């Protein structure tokens with residue numbers, strides 16, 4: 023079977039590598055992929071936003087299944103597009119993708135179905151929003167409604183911060199804004215919770231915790247993710263049941279009532295407060311870097327799982343996992359998440375010998391004539407599977423040191439809450 027993967031990050035390299043283990047796969051194409059996927063797949067650089075161009079390629083190469091990594095094409099309706107021409111594609115359709123594409127869509131579902139989440143208000147003008155922040159308590163959280171590449175969320179400590187955020191959003195920093203979300207600040211510990219769904223049934227797809235802040239001990243600016251570990255230290259049987267019963271199932275039945283079946287990965291970003299789950303946000307895809315920690319633990323054939331979703335047969339399969347701890351450290355280009363240099367050669371990468379419990383997933387890398395160069399802020403993901411998180415972290419740091427990329431930096435403390 024020929025399979026196409028959309029995306030170019032560490033998540034997509036992990037998807038690609040895990041799929042490549044399936045005996046049924048004859049060829050993988052990545053649109054556009056990175057230097058890591060290039061070793062196992064054919065990288066195709068074309069404009070992924072142009073579904074027609076993609077379609078022509080998919081048809082000419084007889085690609086039989088498309089798997090979508092990032093949120094943007096999902097929110098833009100790539101699934102509806104390919105389903106309308108009967109090409110199997112794994113991911114939620116445009117309607118369902120509003121769970122990530124519109125925070126207000128999700129909040130309204132939470133309100134109607136009493137899904138636990140931060141208290142919130144929706145405001146349609148600067149004035150309305152500014153009046154509200156005059157008479158409320160801080161900290162509070164101001165959010166743009168639509169996709170903002172992780173940047174549309176402001177945690178505000180003062181009226182001044184909140185007022186600036188309102189200005190940014192209504193002035194169009196994240197695209198034209200009709201309204202704005204202001205919500206209560208939840209003080210707890212975050213957890214990423216994943217399920218996979220075929221539209222009829224769901225199966226759990228592990229938990230993780232990621233580190234979004236750039237600095238040690240979770241300080242400094244927000245990033246796409248500096249590292250993660252799986253499973254989450256917070257998960258227990260009783261918490262798991264609360265998450266499913268109060269958050270995941272009500273959301274999926276809400277969509278059903280709107281005539282929408284959810285197919286794909288669903289990632290709930292949760293805040294856990296005294297063992298009680300609150301929904302912060304939904305993502306309609308796997309997390310990055312959570313995916314890089316989760317997929318190496320998968321014992322079952324990944325392609326079979328995805329095909330069972332496409333055929334609405336998820337119920338009939340068993341998803342098996344290795345019972346092991348997994349931890350990922352992201353090596354970034356110095357300066358990230360602000361200005362960073364690009365096109366810097368990474369020596370030594372091919373000289374590293376990895377055992378079966380160690381992976382290097384590429385993110386912002388590109389193969390050039392003279393070797394592999396960085397072309398993004400997050401460059402490489404080091405993942406280790408071990409009996410303890412401590413060992414997994416130590417092994418990753420050992421490998422990073424072998425690469426000795428002086429233009430890079432990483433966090434030494436990934437998993438500190440569970441290790442130190």
Ligand code: AMP
Pocket residue numbers: 140163172175177205206207208209212234291302303
């Ligand atoms: P989001 O894009 O909605 O996930 O927000 C990005 C990050 O902002 C989350 O991962 C949290 O760390 C933080 N955040 C968002 N909403 C809240 C909230 N209501 N209370 C506390 N932190 C929040």
Ligand code: GLY
Pocket residue numbers: 232246247305308309310311312
């Ligand atoms: N790890 C955060 C995300 O994928 O959105």
